[in-house]
Amino acid sequence: MIQLKNLNLRRGLKELLVGANLTLNPGYKAGLTGANGVGKSSLFAMLLGELHADGGDALIPPNWTLAHVAQETPAxxxxxxxxxxxxxxxxxxxxxxxxxxxxxxxxxxxxxxxxxxxxxxxxxxxxxxxxxxxxxxxxxxxxxxxxxxxxxxxxxxxxxxxxxxxxSDLLLLDEPTNHLDLETVLWLEDWLKGYPGTLLMISHDRDFLDSVCSHIVEVANQALTLYTGNYSQFETMRAEKLARQQGEFEKQQRQIAHLESFINRFKAKASKASQAQSRIKALEKLERIAPAHVSSPFDFHFDSPDNLPNPLLKLESANAGYGDRIILSKISLSVESGARIGLLGVNGAGKSTLVKLLSGDLDPLSGERVNAQTLKIGYFAQHTLETLRPDESPLQHMQRLAPTARELELRSFLGGFNFRGDNATDPTGPMSGGEKARLALAMIVWQKPNLLLLDEPTNHLDLEMRHALTLALQDFSGALIVVSHDRSLLESTTDVFWLVSGGKVQPFDGDLEDYRQWRIAQLAEDSRSSSGDVQSVNRKEQKRQEAEARQQMARQRKPLQNRLNKLEQEMNKLSDEKAQLEAFLSSSEAYDDANRQKLTESVKRQGEMASRLETVEEEWMELQEQLEAME
Known part of the structure; x- marks a missing residue:
């Protein structure tokens, strides 16, 4: 079993865990949950031996084999x-x-x-x-x-x-569903259910936690609390616990008020002095109960768009792709006012290509894209985070977006996305992926779009923010098109699905379980077709055709792959420098007077490097989509 006893853990000056205790028995499948920054990843690093505890014991059987997902992959x-x-x-x-x-x-x-x-x-x-x-x-x-x-x-x-x-005996997974498509997430669920060892997993995907986990470990208030059951059961038990805690807190407050009232009334009277002193001692010995915090740190909504034309956007016989390579062909569709659409399809089928086409980031190779005159798009994609200026604060980003708005109004708005106090004026560069995603979403919400295009918006977001985004999207009065592996978000915010498959886009009649069954049947059919082809085609001729096709493909891929390799080398160098700059900018020494010049130069360099990294990544993404389309 894993035993953590009176564990203290800190990162820099921040105390993450104080006197924390936890026991995980062999075979537990535990989800680790808590707000961003409470120490979940630091706890993983300690279990892997990359961090040392500042006090207490972390006991793992010495004969256990640990497995975790490496963050770097050599070329x-x-x-x-x-x-x-x-x-x-x-x-x-x-x-x-x-x-x-x-x-x-x-x-x-x-x-x-x-x-x-x-x-x-x-x-x-x-x-x-x-x-x-x-x-x-x-x-x-x-x-x-x-x-x-x-x-x-x-x-x-x-x-x-x-x-x-x-x-392994212990498997540690940190956000394993990030960057996976829905189909792969479902496969991973099934695999983990059959995993015989002990699983400890950080995830912000509630459906994934519900499906896989037998226990939930909550990281909050510098402590670890173990709950039996999946995430939905944990939420119920936590709500009951918080309700009890709040009741006990209010009862204690009444007791404290009674004691303080007696002390204030009688401490000056000689006849009551000893009784007042006894109550003062009782008050000092009282172990204070903290109030229960049940409210989310996020509070935002989409204002009604200024215009809701119908339809908002149309594609007429549009082909989409890159260069001479067509990914999607002869697409004819209309996005109506109030439409709520989820896109389904395997990785590489063209979901992101379709979203780029709808957003205007990608022009049709042929056919037409017709916008309503008052169309206003809010577009979120992963590369959106790279467009943020690292040397500017969230408040400065909003002031550029809304130069006539009062600072108080902008600060209040950012507070709904949990950018409060100094967080609103800190540079964006050193912020986590989750904080940057929140800022990018805040900038979209402010602009009051009438069409929202969201490509994997929940990557990096914690469960509280995902829940807040889901509620906001449910009340959004414009049209919504979303790509996500988060089933809870898809099921809660969309009414219909479009299937992107085989170069086509068409309505899918069914829910996510129907899609899962459709994919299983499709894979089985592909397997049968493949088997029949092998029997019907002359093997020697088939080999010749396959070799010829591979050679032709290799000739087409080679210049693209060479350029991709060069871009990846540059990206690695830029990413390494970015990590070094972020480490320096997030350290206390960066703000010493002796380092003032270095700080200025580092912030400037970080901005230059982020701009170059954005350019390189854009080209890399386009090349990669071309290569994947060739496959």
Missing amino acids: LERSALDYVLDGDKELRSLEARLADAEERHDGNAIGHLHGELANIEAYSAPSRASKLLTGLGFDEPSQQRPVASFSGGWRMRLNLAQALMCR
Whole structure:
């Protein structure tokens, strides 16, 4: 079991945990929940040995094998399948020892090692690794591609597969559903349900927590509290606990008021002095109960748009893609006033391409895009965060957006997104992804759009902010089109679904469970079709055709891949410099008088670097979509 006893943990000057206690028994599947910044990731870092506790004990059985998702992926030339097999450290160790024994011609050692390999079912390891990769969206040809050929998001999937490949006793997952599509999230749910070890997971996806978790660990008020049940059950139990706490707090306040009233009335009277003193001592000994905080730190809504034309936007026989490559063809659709649409489809099907086309970021290759004259789009995508100016504060961003608005009005508005006090005037650069996403959403809300286009808006957002966004979207009177792997958001805010598949966009008649069943049936049909093709086509001719197709594809991909590799190298350098600058800007020494010049230069450099990084990432994203479309 895992035992944390009287644990103290701090980051810099901030105390995250004080005297915290927690016991997780083997086999628990626990979700770690709490607001951003309370110490969830720091607790993971401590369990991994990357941070040391400042007091107390953290006890993990010494023979346990820990697995976690690496944050970096080297640009290796080895295949994706081999990279995932590296996750089984025992397998790789036995293979290395076997190679050494064979080189020494040590028959006894060779026989013994073959026995050990048989015990861990080593000969089925490639099959297990392939199944993991398939579940995470890699087809068979992709599994043989070098790791270096994949984009950042797909490399994170490789790291996840490598962690799942490890035959671990404890699996630590930090936001595992970020950057996964809905289909892959559903697959990961099923895999984790069958995981035999102990699971500790940080996630802001409530449906995912509900499906997988047997326990919830709440990180709040510098303490850890274990609840039995999934996230929905935790919410009910926490509400009941807070209600009891609030009742006890109010009762104690009445008791304190009574004692203070007696003391104030009688402490000057000699006849009552001893009784007053006894009450003063009782008041001093009283263990104070804190008031229950049940309100969300977020309070915002979308104002009614100034205009609601109908339709807002139309596409007529539009083709969308990049260069000569068409991703979506002959799209004809109309976005009506008040429409609430969720986009479904596997990664690479073209959901983001469709959103870019609707937003105007991408022009149709042919056909027409017709806007209403008063169309006002609020567009949120992951690259939106990179458009924020790192040297400017949230308040300065809002003042640029609304130069005639009073500062008090802007501060009040930002307070609804939990930018209060100094947070509203701190530079944006060192902020977390969640804080930047909140600021980007705040800027969209202020502009009163009549069409909202949201591409994975909940990445980086904690559960409280996701809930606040869901409530705001439910009351939004304009049209909404959303791409999200967050099923709770999709189910709560959309009325219909559009399916993006096979280069087409068409209405999907059903809910998310119907979509899941449709995908299962589609995969089964694809498997049957593939099997029938193999039987009906001459094998030799098929091989020739496949080789010819691969060569043609390779010729088309090579210049794009070369440029992509160069961009990735530049992105890595810029990201490293960005991390160093953010570490400096978030440290206390940055604001010492002796470092004033360095601080100014660092903020300036951070702005220049962020601008270049945005340009590089835009080009990288376009190239990556072209390469994925070729697949």
